[in-house]
Amino acid sequence: MTLESARQRAVALDSSTHDALTALRLEPPRELFTHIRGYLFRRSREMKTENDAYKLLSYRPSNDLAEIELGPMIDKGPTPDYFRFDSGARLSFGLILREVDGRSEVVSFRYHYVFPDGRSPQYLRFDLNKAPHDDPLAEPRCHLHPGIDDVRIPFSVHNPVEILDRIFFVLERAT
Amino acid sequence: MPEFSTEPFFEIARRLEMQGETGWLAVLAPVADSTAALDQLQTELQSILQKPARVIQLEPSTFEGLLEALHQPDDDAVILSSGTGLKREKWRSLDIMRSALERKGPVILWLATGDVANLVEHAPNLRSFIGGSIFLAGPDGGIMTETERQERLKQLSEHFQLTDQEVVRKAEVGELSNEPEFVEWLVLLDRGDLV
Numbered sequence: 001m002t003l004e005s006a007r008q009r010a011v012a013l014d015s016s017t018h019d020a021l022t023a024l025r026l027e028p029p030r031e032l033f034t035h036i037r038g039y040l041f042r043r044s045r046e047m048k049t050e051n052d053a054y055k056l057l058s059y060r061p062s063n064d065l066a067e068i069e070l071g072p073m074i075d076k077g078p079t080p081d082y083f084r085f086d087s088g089a090r091l092s093f094g095l096i097l098r099e100v101d102g103r104s105e106v107v108s109f110r111y112h113y114v115f116p117d118g119r120s121p122q123y124l125r126f127d128l129n130k131a132p133h134d135d136p137l138a139e140p141r142c143h144l145h146p147g148i149d150d151v152r153i154p155f156s157v158h159n160p161v162e163i164l165d166r167i168f169f170v171l172e173r174a175t
Numbered sequence: 176m177p178e179f180s181t182e183p184f185f186e187i188a189r190r191l192e193m194q195g196e197t198g199w200l201a202v203l204a205p206v207a208d209s210t211a212a213l214d215q216l217q218t219e220l221q222s223i224l225q226k227p228a229r230v231i232q233l234e235p236s237t238f239e240g241l242l243e244a245l246h247q248p249d250d251d252a253v254i255l256s257s258g259t260g261l262k263r264e265k266w267r268s269l270d271i272m273r274s275a276l277e278r279k280g281p282v283i284l285w286l287a288t289g290d291v292a293n294l295v296e297h298a299p300n301l302r303s304f305i306g307g308s309i310f311l312a313g314p315d316g317g318i319m320t321e322t323e324r325q326e327r328l329k330q331l332s333e334h335f336q337l338t339d340q341e342v343v344r345k346a347e348v349g350e351l352s353n354e355p356e357f358v359e360w361l362v363l364l365d366r367g368d369l370v
Contacts, residue, residue: 030215034215039222042223042225054185060318060319063365065370067363074356108354108359129355130353130370141353
């Protein structure tokens with residue numbers, strides 16, 4: 001086993017990520033936005049902490065692309081524009097979609113879940129880059145930051161709503 | 176015509192959800208793009224109520240056809256669309272069959288502008304199902320404002336110590352990172368052609 005064979009496996013993994021993304025076709029961007037907003041509304045109703053999904057989530061079409069955004073682009077501590085959990089954790093995310101033949105193709109995403117103060121790791125971040133990196137071993141296209149900016153662990157491509165499932169029903173319940 | 180409040184579909188769906196999902200209400204369709212608006216309402220209902228939502232056209236449906244559609248199944252959300260408007264005779268016949276229209280799931284009457292006066296005058300019993308819950312379809316909301324766009328661009332620029340122009344230039348020569356923030360940056364600048 002050499003570093004070179006590890007790199008070859010990483011290239012193969014990125015290739016399978018590409019295939020999974022090609023196969024993943026979602027509802028049109030505006031419809032997905034509505035579903036995510038409804039999802040956040042339903043989760044809010046199950047919590048004590050108030051979150052106004054209608055105000056928090058925003059949508060912006062731009063030619064054949066569309067972005068769905070919640071919270072700040074860069075996490076710099078708690079502010080009211082995050083989705084806030086009963087545990088004290090907070091979430092921000094950004095999702096870019098491309099409309100192709102009336103469906104959505106996922107171009108990129110970032111989901112940044114910050115644990116309550118004092119927890120380790122401090123955050124988990126799920127990223128999908130728009131294209132493979134030159135060094136896919138160090139930076140797989142679809143990866144998780146386990147609270148360390150420079151560490152990227154590969155994970156499989158998910159429907160954006162399924163990532164929210166993991167955050168709400170797995171991470172938050174373990175916090 | 177009385178004044179009705181303008182509400183986005185999210186709010187209309189939320190009201191139904193708070194009513195225990197069995198209520199009736201009426202929505203006055205927008206004059207422009209009413210078909211697209213109807214699709215949006217259907218999506219919003221499915222999303223908030225977490226149940227299927229169907230559109231049933233009131234014309235040219237028969238009495239039997241309407242009943243079958245309403246009751247098979249009877250627990251999903253149904254939008255009864257009046258299309259471009261119903262004649263007063265149709266409103267009268269709907270009013271006579273009002274008891275048969277009752278069902279477990281919510282009902283939304285999707286009305287053309289001229290329907291409200293006919294509903295009030297010729298279908299008073301049906302009108303009583305709706306009570307005061309008549310709304311004008313409002314803008315769906317959620318669109319990022321220009322202020323929000325500028326704020327996001329500012330956050331990115333401050334954090335990465337790059338100007339918008341530098342980001343575009345890097346993208347043009349293939350030197351921009353593939354990470355999601357930079358994709359969002361280009362889309363915020365309406366330079367999706369560089370993504």
